[in-house]
Amino acid sequence: MHxxxxxxxxxxxxxxANDALSLSFAEGRIYALLGENGAxxxxxxxxxxxxxxxxxxxxxxxxxxxxxxxxxDALRCGIGMLHQDPLDVPNLTVLDNFxxxxxxxxxxxxxxxxxxxxxxxxxxxxxLDPFRYVDSLTIGERQQLEIVRLLSLGARLLILDEPTTGIxxxxxxxxxxxxxxxxAQEGMTIILVSHKLEDVAALCEEVYVLRGGKLVGHRHxxxxxxxxxxxMFGQSLPPPARRQSALGEEILRAEAVSLxxxxxxxxxxxxxxxxxxxIGLAGLDGSGQSDFLRACAGLQPLNGGRILIxxxxxxxxxxxxxxxxxxxxxxxxxxxxxxxxxxxxxxxxALARAGGAWINWRAMTALAAEQIGRYNIRGxxxxxxxxxxGGNQQRALIALLPENLRLLLLEDPTRxxxxxxxxxxxxxxxxxxxxxxxxxxxxxxxxxxxTYSDRVLVFCDGRATLVSDLAASTRNPAEQLGELIGGxxxxxx
Amino acid sequence: xxxLLVRTLADIVKVGAPIVLAAVGETLTERGGVVNLALxxxxxxxxxxxFVVGTGTGSVIAGALAGVGVGLxxxxxxxxxxxELRLSQVxxxxxxxxxxxxxxxxxxxxxxxxxxxxTTFLPIPVLKDVPVIGAIFFNQDLFTYLSFIAVIAxxxxxxxxxxxxxxxxxxxxxxxxxxxxxxxxxxxxxxxxLGGGLVGLGGAAYTLGVLPTWSDTGIAGNGWxxxxxxxxxxxxxxxxxxxxxLVAGLRSVVTSIQAQVPPQVVELLNALxxxxxxxxxxLVSGPYLDRLLRVLPPRLHPPIRTLLRARPPSALGTVFExxxxx
Numbered sequence: 001m002h003x004x005x006x007x008x009x010x011x012x013x014x015x016x017a018n019d020a021l022s023l024s025f026a027e028g029r030i031y032a033l034l035g036e037n038g039a040x041x042x043x044x045x046x047x048x049x050x051x052x053x054x055x056x057x058x059x060x061x062x063x064x065x066x067x068x069x070x071x072x073d074a075l076r077c078g079i080g081m082l083h084q085d086p087l088d089v090p091n092l093t094v095l096d097n098f099x100x101x102x103x104x105x106x107x108x109x110x111x112x113x114x115x116x117x118x119x120x121x122x123x124x125x126x127x128l129d130p131f132r133y134v135d136s137l138t139i140g141e142r143q144q145l146e147i148v149r150l151l152s153l154g155a156r157l158l159i160l161d162e163p164t165t166g167i168x169x170x171x172x173x174x175x176x177x178x179x180x181x182x183x184a185q186e187g188m189t190i191i192l193v194s195h196k197l198e199d200v201a202a203l204c205e206e207v208y209v210l211r212g213g214k215l216v217g218h219r220h221x222x223x224x225x226x227x228x229x230x231x232m233f234g235q236s237l238p239p240p241a242r243r244q245s246a247l248g249e250e251i252l253r254a255e256a257v258s259l260x261x262x263x264x265x266x267x268x269x270x271x272x273x274x275x276x277x278x279i280g281l282a283g284l285d286g287s288g289q290s291d292f293l294r295a296c297a298g299l300q301p302l303n304g305g306r307i308l309i310x311x312x313x314x315x316x317x318x319x320x321x322x323x324x325x326x327x328x329x330x331x332x333x334x335x336x337x338x339x340x341x342x343x344x345x346x347x348x349x350a351l352a353r354a355g356g357a358w359i360n361w362r363a364m365t366a367l368a369a370e371q372i373g374r375y376n377i378r379g380x381x382x383x384x385x386x387x388x389x390g391g392n393q394q395r396a397l398i399a400l401l402p403e404n405l406r407l408l409l410l411e412d413p414t415r416x417x418x419x420x421x422x423x424x425x426x427x428x429x430x431x432x433x434x435x436x437x438x439x440x441x442x443x444x445x446x447x448x449x450x451t452y453s454d455r456v457l458v459f460c461d462g463r464a465t466l467v468s469d470l471a472a473s474t475r476n477p478a479e480q481l482g483e484l485i486g487g488x489x490x491x492x493x
Numbered sequence: 494x495x496x497l498l499v500r501t502l503a504d505i506v507k508v509g510a511p512i513v514l515a516a517v518g519e520t521l522t523e524r525g526g527v528v529n530l531a532l533x534x535x536x537x538x539x540x541x542x543x544f545v546v547g548t549g550t551g552s553v554i555a556g557a558l559a560g561v562g563v564g565l566x567x568x569x570x571x572x573x574x575x576x577e578l579r580l581s582q583v584x585x586x587x588x589x590x591x592x593x594x595x596x597x598x599x600x601x602x603x604x605x606x607x608x609x610x611x612t613t614f615l616p617i618p619v620l621k622d623v624p625v626i627g628a629i630f631f632n633q634d635l636f637t638y639l640s641f642i643a644v645i646a647x648x649x650x651x652x653x654x655x656x657x658x659x660x661x662x663x664x665x666x667x668x669x670x671x672x673x674x675x676x677x678x679x680x681x682x683x684x685x686x687l688g689g690g691l692v693g694l695g696g697a698a699y700t701l702g703v704l705p706t707w708s709d710t711g712i713a714g715n716g717w718x719x720x721x722x723x724x725x726x727x728x729x730x731x732x733x734x735x736x737x738x739l740v741a742g743l744r745s746v747v748t749s750i751q752a753q754v755p756p757q758v759v760e761l762l763n764a765l766x767x768x769x770x771x772x773x774x775x776l777v778s779g780p781y782l783d784r785l786l787r788v789l790p791p792r793l794h795p796p797i798r799t800l801l802r803a804r805p806p807s808a809l810g811t812v813f814e815x816x817x818x819x
Contacts, residue, residue: 051815070671070674070815071671071672071674072671072672072673072674072675075674087666087668087669087672088666088669089661089662089665089666089669089670090665090666090807091661091665091666091804091807092658092661092662092665093794093795096658096661099655099658100658100659100662100669100670100673101670101672101673101674101675104655105655106654106655106656107653107654107655108654108655108658129791131791131792131794131795132791132794133794133795133798
């Protein structure tokens with residue numbers, strides 16, 4: 001089966017997620033679709049697997065134009081997708097999941113389905129117990145079940161979205177070798193969607209690279225990792241000159257910290273941060289950066305090790321207590337966690353203020369008006385926060401941070417902001433740093449991390465590696481970070 | 494066996510029939526991810542409709558169909574408001590339940606204690622002569638038989654058919670069902686309507702079988718009991734039926750002894766089913782069940798989990814939207 005995408009364009013609001021993309025996938029070959037977050041990989045694969053229709057452009061299967069109403073349509077045409085979080089029903093058994101969606105009469109043929117399940121699993125070298133509940137399986141096993149199911153329903157082209165996040169090295173090896181066999185012996189077409197370059201190098205024969213919704217490269221493997229990284233991230237600007245001022249005393253110390261992130265466990269994390277330092281936390285979404293931030297704010301328990309703030313262990317202390325110690329945490333979900341939907345700016349300032357049982361509304365309104373002026377928030381004291389724009393919400397959140405902070409923990413502080421708002425937010429944050437605060441922040445944007453961090457902590461596969469020589473690096477620092485995030489071992493120079 | 498005991502048990506099965514019908518209907522609806530909180534009001538209004546049509550035509554079947562029709566329409570309103578208008582199922586259900594009950598009280602004024610609908614018992618040949626069992630289960634009226642059929646058919650449908658598997662998947666993870674080619678919202682409409690129809694049948698069972706006259710006092714409130722029992726029953730038809738008979742049994746005990754004991758004891762006994770339910774929920778939803786499963790071989794997990802689990806369908810009360818479209 002030969003699949004071609006022809007001038008696929010998809011826009012969301014003003015954003016061109018896919019801009020006239022033309023790609024071609026031949027039978028029996030293994031492709032990689034590379035690109036950083038927001039490059040348009042997921043959108044394109046959702047279009048190919050029938051989730052979303054493109055705004056314009058065509059999908060051709062063996063030269064014939066097809067349109068898909070649903071993912072089930074796409075699967076009938078032989079295109080199956082394995083989602084990063086496998087789309088199965090956790091509360092059903094493996095066999096039930098396998099049978100769901102098979103076309104047959106009223107009564108399920110359990111024996112036949114079980115035989116088919118075992119036959120397809122054996123063909124791929126997977127072991128699946130038909131009576132286990134899916135919620136007791138590992139992500140790797142759930143992927144195997146999905147692959148078996150898709151193949152049994154006649155998939156000829158298999159899309160795998162970040163399949164190696166959260167599975168063991170052994171499972172990865174099994175997966176890759178069965179994928180290679182499927183392609184070589186059965187003429188299956190495989191598309192690996194990933195930003196892990198080592199996976200691409202280990203599995204794929206051809207690579208398409210997307211950046212900003214456009215196709216920026218098509219290479220045959222082997223291609224040097226350097227070249228792929230340059231294609232993915234583009235040429236970054238040289239890092240700005242570092243501030244050369246003395247750092248203050250140690251404010252944060254992490255000793256052998258181990259904690260559970262969404263899909264993996266981070267082990268043996270060591271870190272020491274002094275006042276006046278900015279530390280960027282980099283890594284794929286869900287690798288533990290956000291969880292570490294939350295742990296520093298006392299919002300998430302550790303599996304092991306300890307975190308000290310100003311020399312005092314924070315174990316057992318709540319966020320309110322840490323706040324009094326000069327620690328502040330700002331989550332990325334501005335409205336979900338940081339601001340209260342439905343309350344006005346004045347009410348937010350009243351909430352954040354310590355004090356007695358009564359609220360002096362006149363004073364609070366005056367304070368809100370003063371802060372609005374100072375932080376340049378476009379809004380009124382009586383504006384409900386959800387009516388503010390994203391940038392103004394972020395400003396409000398920064399205005400709400402108490403004075404005299406010693407440690408600022410920020411999760412993706414510029415999420416969804418335009419260039420101007422981003423610059424403004426960082427100006428405020430760096431002013432806090434100059435007053436002696438240490439800053440830890442996460443960001444999916446490597447350029448942002450490179451630009452503002454003194455040191456970077458890279459989270460990958462449950463390890464946290466400290467990179468302290470970004471500024472001294474002669475190579476493109478964002479490139480180097482991209483490689484580390486992709487799993488390359490760090491070698492200090 | 495003691496004849497009084499047999500008669501009491503037969504009575505429990507009969508009195509429980511309307512709640513069994515309503516609770517099994519709600520079980521099917523909730524398995525698909527929709528919660529029909531209008532159940533209580535729906536029960537009262539369909540009871541009135543069944544009574545009016547039943548006494549007017551003299552036909553039990555016509556009356557029952559009228560009840561089913563009313564229950565079905567109310568359920569479809571809940572489904573429509575949730576699926577098309579994206580309103581909260583809880584809010585719509587609550588308002589509808591109050592509205593339906595008051596509407597039934599208003600429309601039912603001319604029929605208040607007007608007459609009694611003659612109940613016909615339909616003993617089943619051969620089976621009725623089986624000792625004890627025959628007297629309890631097979632010398633009953635139409636609605637009681639229908640309640641037995643509903644429990645068994647619902648169980649078979651849910652756990653033994655392809656359609657039942659699809660229904661469970663829709664209630665657990667609609668996105669996954671959608672990827673497998675299921676029209677999620679069509680399934681939800683279907684089972685909300687079916688469940689509503691069974692609730693309507695339950696209403697009819699009151700005014701054409703249990704009471705059998707028009708009076709809301711014997712009906713209102715039982716819908717909430719049915720809703721509670723669906724949760725207690727872990728969305729499993731057999732456990733739901735068991736819950737209904739437990740409650741009906743305790744009530745029957747209370748009725749028969751209330752002349753001999755102080756009123757405090759009567760009220761305490763009335764509260765006992767709820768305490769028992771809480772205790773059961775506590776036992777099956779705590780870590781105990783997981784610990785039990787860990788020591789058993791995986792082959793035994795499916796039957797044990799279906800029978801004992803107390804977790805609601807994961808997508809209960811949510812709206813399904815296909816991303817990237819609209």
